[in-house]
Amino acid sequence: MHLALPVVLAALLFSIGVYGVLARRNAVLVLMAIELMLNAVNINLVAFDVWLRDTLHAGQSLTLFVIALAAAEVGIGLAIVLQVYRLRATVAIDDLDQLAEPSPEERR
C-alpha cells in the first residue's frame, strides 16, 4: 500500500480540524474540530507503525493512549464549557473576551 495515502489523509483531516477550531463560534463545535485533529494524528501514528513495524508496536499502542486522552480531554473541556455557560449564559467564543486589554475609556 502506498504510504502517502494515509499520511495525506491525516494532513487534510488535520487542516480541516484547524479550520474548524478557528472558524466555529460555539465552543462545543470547537471541541468537535479538536477531535478531528486528534483523529488525524492517530491515523498518522497507525500508518507509521504499519510502515516501521517496530518490536514495541509503539504506534498503535500510542494510538490507544491518545484515544483515551482524547476522551479525558473532552470530558474536562465540556465541564469547563458548562461552567462558562452557567456563569455567562453563552458559549459563543466571540462573546468571551473578558481578558482583553481594556480600552482607554474603560481604563478610566
Place this chain on the structure above:
Amino acid sequence: MTTLGWLVLGLPFAAAVVGFLLPQTATRSAQVLTVSATGVATVLSIIVATGAPVAGKPGVTLAPFGTLTVHAGLRLDGLATIVAVAVCVVALLVQFYSIAYLAGDDAYPRYAAQVSLFTAAMLDVVLAADLIQLLVGWEVMGICSYLLIGHYRDLPEARPAAVKAFLVTRVGDVGFLLGVLVLGVGIGSFDIGTVIAHAGSMPSGTLVTACLLLLLGVAGKSAQFPLHTWLPDAMAGPTPISALIHAATMVAAGIYVVARLYPVFRLHTVALAVLGVVAAITMLLGALAALGQDDLKRVLAWSTVSQIAYMSGALAVGAPVAATFHLLTHAAFKALLFLAAGCVLNATGEVLMSSMGGLRRRLPITFWTMTCGLAALVGLPPTSGFFSKDAVLGGAWEAARGHGGGPAWVGWLVGVAGLLTVGLTAAYATRLWLRTFFGPAHEPAAAHETGHAHGPGHVHGPWVVREPCWIMTVPLIVLAVPTVLLGFAGLRSSWLPARLDAPGVAVHPTLGIALVSLALSAGGIAWVVLAWRRAPGTDPVPALPVLTRAFYLDDVQDAVIVRPYRLLARIVSAADAGLVDGAVEGSGAGAGMLSRRLSRLQTGNVQFYATGVLAAAVLLAVAAVLL
C-alpha cells in the same frame, strides 16, 4: 633671584586665596592682608629688578602633550622686571587708596581678594616664561576685570558693563589663544625664549597669521579699535579699579605682549603695519570721543584708549623702547588721574563735569596732583609724558624717513595721527581741567543721595566738599613723583634704556618734533581757554552727538554683532526645546502610542490567539524548509 620672582607672583595670589576665604565682615583683616602682601611683593620686585636678569630656562613641567610641553617658569629680564615693579607699585597704591574709598562697602574682603588675584595674574603675564602660562594670567585678568567692574551690585549699569567687557575681550582672547597655539605648534615649544629664537624658521604665512591673531587679542585687552567699546562702559566699576585695571595694567598687557615677542613681530612687517593702521585710527577716535564726554571718568577712559594707541603706534613703527617707556609713564600719570578723579567723585558725589566747578580751592592736593597728571598727559615739559610721547613721535619720524623697522607709510600715518592727537589731547585735557577746577562752583546736590555709587567715603549729613582723608591723597602725591620725574630716567642710556634691554639707545627728545608737538599742544590749549573765557562755566567744546556717542560705534556693534547673536541664541534655544527636548519627550510619547496600538492585539478572543499561533507555526515551518 628666581625664588624672589616666584614670591612676587605668589604673595598676591596667596593673599587672594586667603581673602576669598575670609568672611565678608572681616574688612580690617582683608585690608591688612592684601596691602601687606602687595607691599612685600613690591619690595621684592624692586630687588629683583635691580638684580641680574635671569634668562628663564624652562621651569617646572606642567603638562606634557606629547610633542609639546607646557612649562611654568619665570623670565626675569629687564623689560619684565621693570614692568613688574610698575604693576606692583600701582597695585599697592590702589589697595591702600581703596581702604578709604571703599570704606563702608559690605563686600570689602571679596573686593580686596579679587584685586590681589588680579595683581597676581598681571604679574604672571609679565613674568611668564611660557606662552601658555602667560595665557593663564591673561584669562584670569579677564575674569577679575569682569568681577571687579560688576562690584557695585545695586548699580544697574554695572552688570551689563561687566558682561560687555568680558565678551568683547573674549572675542580678542579667542584670537590670542589661536595665535599662541599656532606659534607654539609651529615652533614646537611654548617657551618664550625658544619662540623668539626659532620664529624665523616658521613659514611666513603661518607666522603672519599667528601675529595677526595675537594682535586680535591685543586689540581686545588693550581696547584698540574695533574692540575698544568696552572700556568707557567699564567705568561703572569702582574708581580704584579703573585706575589699576583700566589705566595702568591690564590695558597695557597687550602692549607688553607685543613688546615681549617683538622679534617675532619684526620678522614680517604685515602685522606691524596692521597694528599701525589700528593705532592711528584709535588715537584719533579716542581723542575725539574724549572731547565729547561729560562724565569725568569717561573722558579719562577715552584718553586711555588714545594713549594706548600711542604705544601700539610706537610698536608699529619699530620703536619698542619708546612704547615701553610710554607704558611706564602712562601707568604713572593715568593712575594718578584716575585716583584724583576718585577723590573728586568722593568729595563732590558727582560724576558729570557739568555739575562740577571751582574745586581748586576746596581740593588743593587733588588739584595740584591732577594738574601734574594732566600736564604729563598733554606732554608738557618737564613731565615724563613729554619725554615718552616725544620718543614715540620720534620713532614714527624715523620710520617715515626709512630708518625704522617697517614700511615708511606706517611711520607717516602714525606720525601724522600722533601729531593731530597731541593737539586734541591738549584740548580735552584742558577742558577737563577747566570744567572741574575752575569756574563757578555748582552746589553739590545734597538733596539727592548719590549714595555709594561714586565715592562712599563721605560723611553723612549736609554735604561738605572738602579734601578726602590722607589715605586717599597720599597715593596721589606718591604717583606725582614719577609723573614728573620719570622722564629724566631715559636721558642716559645707562639708566632706563639699559634696564629695558636697549643699551645705547637713549631716550631724549628731538628738537624738531618737540617744537611741533608743543606748538600743537599750545594751539589746543589756547582754543579751549578762549572758548572758556567767552563762556566760563559751560562746555567749551560744542557737544556734538557724534563725539558724545563716539561715532556711534557702540550702536554699530550692537546691530552687527549683538542682535544677530541674540537671534541665533533664540533659535538655538528654540531648537533645543523643540528638537532635542522634543525628541526625548517624543520618544516617550511614541512609546506610549506604540504600546496603545499594540495592546489592541489583546482582544480576549481565544480564536484570535489560536489563529496567531497556528499561522506563525505554518510560516515558521515554511521558512525552515525554504531557508
Place this chain on the structure above:
Amino acid sequence: MTAQDVVFGLLGVIALGSALLVVTTRNVVRAALWLVVTFGAVAGCYLVLTAELVAWVQVLIYIGAIVVLLLFGVMLTRAPIGPTDQVDSGNRRVAVLVGLATAAMLVTLVLQAFHSTYVTLDQPGTASLLGAAVFRSWVLPLEVLSVLLLTALVGAITLTRPTVGTAGSR
C-alpha cells in the same frame, strides 16, 4: 494500485467529506452526527491498515463515548436545534487562509517525503499482539493514563459542582 489502496481511498474520501461537513454545517446537532460518520470512516481506515484493536477501540470510545458526551454538551448549553446563522465566528476568512496554508504545507511535505514509499500489510495488529505490547512495554504509561482518567473524572465533577461553600448548597 492495489485493492487496499482503492478501499482506503474511498474511505478517506468519506472521512474528509464528512469532516468538512462537521466544520461547515449550520446545524449543531447535524455536526455531531457527521462527526459520527467521520469517526466510522476513520475506523474503517484502521481496519484496512490491519490495526484491528485500534479500530474497535475507536468505535467504542470515540463514537460510543465522546460523541455522546458532545451531544450532552450541546443539550446542556442550550445550543440551537436546527439550522442557525450564528454558527461561524468573525474569524472565518482568516481561518480559511490558515487552514489552506496548513494543508498546502503539510501535503507538500508529505508527498515529497513519501511519494515512493510502500508498506506491506502482513501482520495484523490483533488484540493479543497489542495487548502483549501494552502490558509489557507500555505498562507504566498505561497506569499513568488510568490515574489521569481518574483525575479528569474528579476534575470534571469539581468543575461542574454548584457554588462552593455557601450554606445549604451541599
